[in-house]
Amino acid sequence: MEGEVGTNVVGEALEVSFVLNGRATTVRARTHHTLVDVLRDQEHLYGVREGCGVGMCGACTVLVDGEPQSGCLILAVSAEGREITTVEGLEDASGELSDIQDAFVRHTAFQCSYCTSGFLLATKRLLEEIPDASPHEVKTYLAGNLCRCGSYMKILAAVTDLLERRRTVALAPTKEDA
Amino acid sequence: MLAPRFLRPESSDEAVELLRSFEGAAKVVAGSTAMTIMLRQGLIEPDALIYVGGLPGLREIHEEDSRLRVGALCTHREVELSAEVRAxxxxxxYTFGTVANVRVRNAATVGGVVAEADYASDPPAVLLGLGADVITTSPSGERRRPLLSFYRSFYETELDFDELIVAIDVPIPPSGTYAVYExxxxxxxxxxxxxxxxxxxxFYGGLFHNVRIAIGAASETPQHVPAIDRAGDESDLRASVIGEIAEAYAEQTDTLDDMRGSSWYRKEMIRVWVRRALERVREDAYASPSPSRSSSIPDEMPRRDQ
Amino acid sequence: MESGGREASTWREGRSGMIDSYERVTGRVPFATNVEVQGMLHAVLLRSQIAHGRITRIDVSRAKEVPGVHTILTGADIVVRGAFKARFGPVFRDQPILAIDKVRFVGEPVVAVAAEDRDIAVTALALIDVEYEELPAVFTPEEAMANGAPILHEERPELGATFADILINRSGDPNTCNTFKVRRGDIESGFAQSDHIFEDVFTSPSVQHVPLETHCCIASVERSRIVITTGTQIPYMVRGQIAEIFGLPASAVQVIAPPLGGAYGSKCYPSIEPIAAALSYFSGRPVRLQNARDEEFVTITKHGVKIYMKTGVRSDGRILARKVLALFNTGAYADIGPRLIKNGGYGTNGPVSIPHVWIDSHAVYTNVTPAGAFRGYGISQAAWAYDSQIDMIAHRLEMDPYELRMKNLLVDGEPFCTGELMHDVHFRELLTTARDRIGWDWSAAPERVGQKVRAKGMSCIIKSTVTPSTSTASVKLNDDGSLHILTSSIELGQGVHTLLVNLASDQLQIPVGRISVARVDTDVTPYDQQTSSSRSSWSMGHALTAAISDVKEQLLSRAAELSDEEASQLEIRNGHVSVIGAPEQGLSYQEVVRRTRAGNIVGRGFSQTQGGLDPESGQGVASVHWHQAAGAAEVEVDLETGHVKVVKYHAGVYAGRVVNQVHGELQTEGNLAMGLGQALWEELLYDNGQLQNGSLADYMIASFDDMPDEVDLNILESGRPDAELHGIGETSLPAVMPAIANAVFRATGVRITDLPLTAEKVLRGLKALEAEGGAKNGDLTTPDGASTDGQKHVVGSVT
Incomplete structure (x- = not known):
């Protein structure tokens, strides 16, 4: 039983270490605490948001070892050794927005934006997995992220734009070619 | 107690010993997608969670002797995207790729979905239809059971409290087999x-053989009735044969009522979708009479380039 | 000097979709759920598990023993200690902070626990025992209005200070908390003149708003000072209610209202705020309370409604008379139901001209979750009835439903059922564009491919905006020429703060980057009546414009101090104050403020509309202007499953003048997403008052894959530069449900009058048609729906 750091009326709390947005991090979590709980309460990362608590809405999307998962369904104690990325990890070190965030801004792909972090993170992996995704594939991949304000058409426009821009960059002649 | 103990065995053997020591008061957890919800909603109050997520040897997919063995810790997404499974x-x-959303599929495991016995899950019916076995281990040793006799009722299986699912073992259908999941x-x-x-x-010799149907999400447990399926064997799956099979499943399934449809509606849907599924099998067979390996590839297979 | 066009572009540079886009894509929007206050306790609620009952015993003794538990509070504690008022509500003070003696719905807060952390509070909550003596319960208005029905509120609830437009009529039975009437023309002679009379019944179920951010508040109560941070659409309402509960002057209560993670009407009136405040009062510590998702479902809902509609029509299709009985299920506590039934009442007239109108609209108490404001505000339910019915009438008269609508649509100068004359009306343009864009052809048969059939349908709706109403705003022009806007309009994703910044930028010709919107805080930002009713662009827009005019006047007179010219010889141009006709010698705002040592220039703006209705006849002014929309849907129905897919949707809405095109599109598309769910599957399912689907695993909301393949928008402008701004936050929503249902009817002949159009309901309708054996297309009803067709076929009755 490694890592036990105290028990109270609620139950025991364990130390859990993982890499959070590139930084080694240790938190204390009780067994039933989720990643959302510890990232908000202990790491103050408010871009991770609970919406439904049952893995349906995607407001709590985090990348675990690069793959989108529902932060509300991951027991924090099981995150030992994982690499976790939240929306706060999308900007580069100088605070420049990533191209994904920039596309969402340009298309105003949000309203209340409670769901936006989840969409951004899911989009990050979508672009890696299916660089030539069709609109249908974009919709299907992102269908598990819900936006009650219904900003879907603008999100589709933002992701379509991103796919095109990345393709253009990939096809652009490099210096060696020139 | 809100927060049960959290134990991390280092091997399957240690895990099942722990399960035995808690005498049913411990729960196995891996992907935790269902367990977290049950725990937080107070539907279960275990004394301990036995975390098997990192255990070695339970995450392999391999083919041997015309059977595919899928480790219990493989995630839905790994099955969905596995080149071996796709082949x-x-x-x-395809079926594992239809479950929930990408996030849940990245976490939920094969062992988890089989053990949870949630009537509304997709994979159990398909595994049942394919004739899969469940392989478990316990302090008493390894066991193999056909899925057909594994499910008892809502969220209830034959699994003993000290038993851990280690794999599912699926026979690979003989060549010329066409399969669909609707x-x-x-x-x-x-x-x-x-x-x-x-x-x-x-499909061979102009006739269909070894017809297999399974119905999920419509009743407490997935349904597969070989006696009904036999009506399709050695037939050309003409409309009347398909209709007979669909009707029999609709009649025999003890359909349930929930917000997705009444018991009456589910019987209607079994009638429609068994028919449509068998029609697709027939159409696929006629369209390409000799598939490369075992079954037709569904139209909408998700992709992954990296 | 630059030309006017070039001038215009300079201050407009750098405008993006939303002023706080950066925060929105980096997870930094400061939602109420993020707020942490030093020393705060965490609260959880024990809620009633029965629909109606007398509380006979509450035992908190074991819970009190849990280490870390700070305060445990019951309704009786509040009453016994008598330190403050135990009940609240925006109209009637009928809702106890925590249940007193009785519980009236499943989910009603009974005991509140505040502890050092949430886990401890949850642990303690499980140790509390409550015993009830169950009472008979009623779940629908009909049950509640029946003879011998249990009475929910034995004592007449206290009526408190409320909004100016609210009319109270308590002449109904004991469970009817308010009735609204329209009496126009002579209804009996209207029916006598009619060649056809149609009586139909329409129902809309209760649904939930599902804002992804649930209600959350942090309350800190000291002896003479209360600070509440809460996710609310109406901070001044929260302030008023909290001040009243605690007997404090309004100035002692500070409500801080952060941006909202969705609201759609759910966060208008206090719900959990009084509980958090009561816990803070007794514990002496700040208290944080947030709804879990399942609690959100039992906090506030959209009214379930049953509407009996009798319409008399001349043989040429002209509507002559309409009589309506509307029964709004307002749940266990009135919330804003007494006002909503007014809008939902006159709303049943629809966008058509009818000489003889008689409407009775009731808010009825029942033992379910309180119902309140919901995007569309009673109009969704009304439009579901009248627009379905006009489609049915067209079919019965064998007329083109487009032509029948066109024949009856209101035009400028015609009276609405409230007697007010319509102005700036564009229904015909909207409907005609909808017809053209969807490709409507009445004579075309539905298109059938295999087991799927496609057809089109349309709708046209009218919505009011709260009248009379009041907004105020201030602006502060700083000594560097930058501007602060002080407004209590809430940013809930609709982009109101961006809109106000853009308006200010245009009017003062200051770049948006030099304009800030202050955090909404009742200690600082001036009064706004409400952020709802699609009124902010109009009402707060006017208040802001007035505030800026005030600043401009002050700028001119200040600048006159610095020059030889009279103020009347000066003008504001290109962000400068200059002599009329000599723009090149202007003074910057910064120079004016600094050189006059003004410190800053504060402008104040006020906007108020006049109106109101006569309580007996419903005559008067219901709305300062009218919101207008049309919808057109193309659906594909699977004839074997009854499943409906909307393949194309056209939304038309009148905006007067578009201030922000992208936001107009976002709101209109959002209305479509929400309307799709309400058309096809959304409903709260109760079994004996127990909610069956209070989770997002069971209550579905529309996803990417539910959106139509094609979405077409027509955000119509008047073309006049001085056109009124018409809010469009809700306008296109009520059109969605009838447009889809009308298309499903065209496709299948199945007319469903009870929302939603579930696959099962459509299939049952198809089977019933089949059983009738070749019944004429469309002459059938769904077995579990209300009866529909057949002239003078009486089902329920409004007579």
Whole structure:
């Protein structure tokens, strides 16, 4: 039983270490605490948001070892050794927005934006997995992220734009070619 | 107590010993997608969680002797995207790819979905239709059971409290087999199925053989009735034969009522979707009479380039 | 000097979709759920598990023993200690902070626990025992209005200070908390003149708003000072209610209102705020309370409604008379139901001209979750009835439903059922564009491919905006020429703060980057009546414009101090104050403020509309202007499953003048997403008052894959530069449900009058048609729906 750091009326709390947005991090979590709980309460990362608590809405999307998962369904104690990325990890070190965030801004792909972090993170992996995704594939991949304000058409426009821009960059002649 | 103990065994053997020591008061957890919800909603109050997520040897997929063995810790997404599964059992990859959303599929495991016995899950019916076995281990040793006799009722299986699922073992259908899974969702796209129908048949000599149907999400446990399926064997799956099979499943399934459809509606949907599934099998067989390996590849197989 | 066009572009540079886009894509929007206050306790609620009952015993003794538990509070504690008022509500003070003696719905807060952390509070909550003596319960208005029905509120609830437009009529039975009437023309002679009379019944179920951010508040109560941070659409309402509860002057209560993670009407009136405040009062510590998702479902809902509609029509299709009985299920506590039934009442007239109108609209108490404001505000339910019915009438008269609507649509100068004359009306343009864009052809048969059939349908709706109403705003022009806007309009994703910044930028010709919107805080930002009713662009827009005019006047007179010219010889141009005709010698705002040592220039703006209705006849002014929309849907129905897919949707809405095109599109598309769910599957399912689907695993909301393949928008402008701004936050929503249902009817002949159009309901309708054996297309009803067709076929009755 490694890592036990105290028990109270609620139950025991364990130390859990993982890499959070590139930084080694240790938190204390009780067994039933989720990643959302510890990232908000202990790491103050408010871009991770609970919406439904049952893995349906995607407001709590985090990348675990690069793959989108529902932060509300991951027991924090099981995150030992994982690499976790939240929306706060999308900007580069100088605070420049990533191209994904920039596309969402340009298309105003949000309203209340409670769901936006989840969409951004899911989009990050979508672009890696299916660089030539069709609109249908974009919709299907992102269908598990819900936006009650219904900003879907603008999100589709933002992701379509991103796919095109990345393709253009990939096809652009490099210096060696020139 | 809100927060049960959290134990991390280092091997399957240690895990099942722990399970035995808690005498039923411990729960196994891996992907934790279902367990977290049950725990937080107070539906279960275990004394301990036995975390098996990192255990070695339970995450392999391999083919041997015309059987595909899928480790219990493989995630849904791993099955969905596995080149091996897609090659020999594309219908299995397709089915796991229809479950919930990408996030849940990245976490939920094969062992978890089989053990949870949630009536509204997609994979159990398809595994049942394919004739899969469940392989478990316990302090008393390894055991193999056909899925057909594994499910008892809502969230209830034959699994003993000190038993851990280590793999599912699926026979690879003989060549010339066509399989489909029809997931019918009655409300929003992200809903779970109202009914799910698996159908497969082998096609040679102008006739269909080894017809297999399984119905999920419509009753407490997935349904597969070999006696009904036999009506399709050695037939050309003409409309009347298909109709007979569909009717028999609709009649015999003890359908349930929930917000996705009444018991009456589910019977109607079984009738429609068994028919549609078998029609697709027939059409696929006529369209390409000799599939490369075992079954037709569904139209909408998700992709992954990296 | 630059030309006017070039001038215009300079201050407009750098405008993006939303002023706080950066925060929105980096997870930094400061939602109420993020707020942490030093020393705060965490609260959880024990909620009633029965629909109606007398509380006979509450035992908190074991819970009190849990280490870390700070305060445990019951309704009786509040009453016994008598330190403050125990009940609240925006109209009637009928809702106890925590249940007193009785519980009236499943989910009603009974005991509140505040502890050092949430886990401890949850642990303690499980140790509390409550015993009830169950009472008979009623779940629908009909049950509640029946003879011998249990009475929910034995004592007449206290009526408190409320909004100016609210009319109270308590002449109904004991469970009817308010009735609204329209009496126009002579209804009996209207029916006598009619060649056809149609009586139909329409129902809309209760649904939930599902804002992804649930209600959350942090309350800190000291002896003479209360600070509440809460996710609310109406901070001044929260302030008023909290001040009243605690007997404090309004100035002692500070409500801080952060941006909202969705609201759609759910966060208008206090719900959990009084509980958090009561816990803070007794514990002496700040208290944080947030709804879990399942609690959100039992906090506030959209009214379930049953509407009996009798319409008399001349043989040429002209509507002559309409009589309506509307029964709004307002749940266990009135919330804003007494006002909503007014809008939902006159709303049943629809966008058509009818000489003889008689409407009775009731808010009825029942033992379910309180119902309140919901995007569309009673109009969704009304439009579902009248627009379905006009489609049915067209079919019965064998007329083109487009032509029948066109024949009856209101035009400028015609009276609405409230007697007010319509102005700036564009229904015909909207409907005609909808017809053209969807490709409507009445004579075309539905298109059938295999087991799927496609057809089209349309709708046209009218919505009011709250009248009379009041907004105020201030602006502060700083000594560097930058501007602060002080407004209590809430940013809930609709982009109101961006809109106000853009308006200010245009009017003062200051770049948006030099304009800030202050955090909404009742200690600082001036009064706004409400952020709802699609009124902010109009009402707060006017208040802001007035505030800026005030600043401009002050700028001119200040600048006159610095020059030889009279103020009347000066003008504001290109962000400068200059002599009329000599723009090149202007003074910057910064120079004016600094050189006059003004410190800053504060402008104040006020906007008020006049109106109101006569309580007996419903005559008067219901709305300062009218919101207008049309919808057109193309659906594909699977004839074997009854499943409906909307393949194309056209939304038309009148905006007067578009201030922000992208936001107009976002709101209109959002209305479509929400309307799709309500058309096809959304409903709260109760079994004996127990909610069956209070989770997002069971209550579905529309996803990407539910959106139509094609979405077409027509955000119509008047073309006049001085056109009124018409809010469009809700306008296109009520059109969605009838447009889809009308298309499903065209496709299948199945007319469903009870929302939603579930696949099962459509299939049952198809089977019933089949059983009738070749019944004429469309002459059938759904077995579990209300009866529909057949002239003078009486089902329920409004007579």
């Amino acid at each position: 020999v059992l594309p219908i299995l990859a 997931k019918y969702v009655s409300r929003a796209s992200e809903d779970r199925p109202c009914v799910g129908v698996f159908a497969s048949a082998q």
